[in-house]
Amino acid sequence: MTIHTADFQRQVELEIDMSNLGAARFASRVNKEIEQERGGETKAVQWLIKRDINAVAEAIRLFVEEALRSSRSQGRRCQADPRHEP
Numbered sequence: 001m002t003i004h005t006a007d008f009q010r011q012v013e014l015e016i017d018m019s020n021l022g023a024a025r026f027a028s029r030v031n032k033e034i035e036q037e038r039g040g041e042t043k044a045v046q047w048l049i050k051r052d053i054n055a056v057a058e059a060i061r062l063f064v065e066e067a068l069r070s071s072r073s074q075g076r077r078c079q080a081d082p083r084h085e086p
Contacts, residue, residue: 033042040046 030039030042030044033039040049
């Protein structure tokens with residue numbers, strides 16, 4: 001089997017063009033959703049939320065627990081304390 005350099009080069013250029021068109025189409029759809037104030041409803045954002053929400057929730061929970069524990073041990077309230085009034 002012989003690979004013709006010109007044919008191979010043309011195929012590579014076509015694949016690059018198709019990849020760029022796909023990225024542009026994705027960006028266009030996301031920007032349209034953002035302009036219509038529905039950016040959080042895009043598939044990409046929904047995927048990120050599903051992937052990371054548990055880790056973020058756990059980090060917040062640990063932060064609040066630590067803040068409450070350290071402030072109580074020092075006899076003062078912290079801003080994470082639900083009884084704290086601004």
